[in-house]
Amino acid sequence: MVKLSGGDPALLRRLNAAAVLHALHGAEELTLTELVKASQISRPTVEEIISDLAQQGLAEEVRPAPDGPRPVGRPAKHYRFRPEAGHLAGVDIGPHKVLCLIADLRGDIVASARADVHPEMSAAERLSAARDVIEQATQGRELRALGVGTTGVIARGKVVASGRLPDWQGLDLAGELGSGRPYPVLVGNDTKLATLAEHWRGAARSAGDVIYLLVGRSISVGLLVGGKLHVGYNGGAGEIGVLREVGWYTALDQVRSYGPEPLFAAVRQGDPEAASIVAAFVADLAIGVAATVLTVDPQLVVIGGGLSQAGDLLAGPLRAELSRLCLFPVQVEASILGDESVALGAVRLALDRVEEELFSVAES
Structure with missing residues (x-):
């Protein structure tokens, strides 16, 4: 629990914004009254936060369908989280295939691409194939994070032990795929990420x-x-x-x-x-x-x-x-989950990072 004092107005604003965004993220759409109840924040403050989130592209008012029924009196405003406001990627780099899945901010898959590779391929060739597949799947979308699953023991973004792929051991995979990119690259062992996917969607x-x-x-x-x-x-x-x-x-x-x-x-x-x-x-x-x-x-x-x-x-x-x-x-x-389990786990890894940033109350 964060203890607030009279000198913490900036922190209070961040806490309130995170509470409203979290409530929106967890529902299809909410009225202003429902948002006030879910966040336990005053109505004027919620209205101000919604306006800020809309300017950031993270929320929007849901307009009633023009051919829908017209309510009696003043209709309640409805708001929704915009999962299409950002994207993230999960890629499986294995001995026989490279698979990349693109997801929105709720983790729903919106695009994918894959390529066949072979176990004897050099690390440079495999990385080149991975970059091509990521580019093909991304299709110009700006990513907020990239998760990567691959064979071997992984620590701090590096392959510290691997006997299955040539030149793979010792590879700084996060550095290789993250160089020049504005988003974080998170790397995990393929089996461990498949485990994460089973817990999430399997x-x-x-x-x-x-x-x-x-x-x-x-x-x-x-x-x-x-x-x-x-x-x-x-x-x-x-x-x-x-x-x-x-x-x-x-x-x-x-x-x-x-x-x-x-x-x-x-x-x-x-x-x-x-x-x-x-x-x-x-x-x-x-x-x-x-x-x-x-x-x-x-x-x-x-x-x-x-x-x-x-x-x-x-x-x-x-x-x-x-x-x-x-x-x-x-x-x-x-x-x-079939052969998408590792890539899905990599999506979940990236989504965890993005959600941490979305709901963070730390000062940016």
């Missing part, structure tokens, strides 16, 4: 303690604890796959050799060999997941990545195996 919206399991061309883990992404002191929280004893290095070998789509199609048709491969894969997968479950005690385990398309053919056996290995049964669900 299967984990109602859960505070979550283990996100990215299972595709590799296996990795993201952790949500108390509703917040757990990154760790060095940015390496959840990187249990580096322990070869866990078995994740080789767990995908048979799945890859068969082919994920043909494998699960064969399981659906009752093929015993395919079922045996899936059972062996789940057994290898479950050891590391169970260790994480016993550490975090989550409400939910979400399976993301390419193999999440198998749905309950993978989630079901993993659920059963975790019930056998762990102290308590744990819910296991497949992600519904």
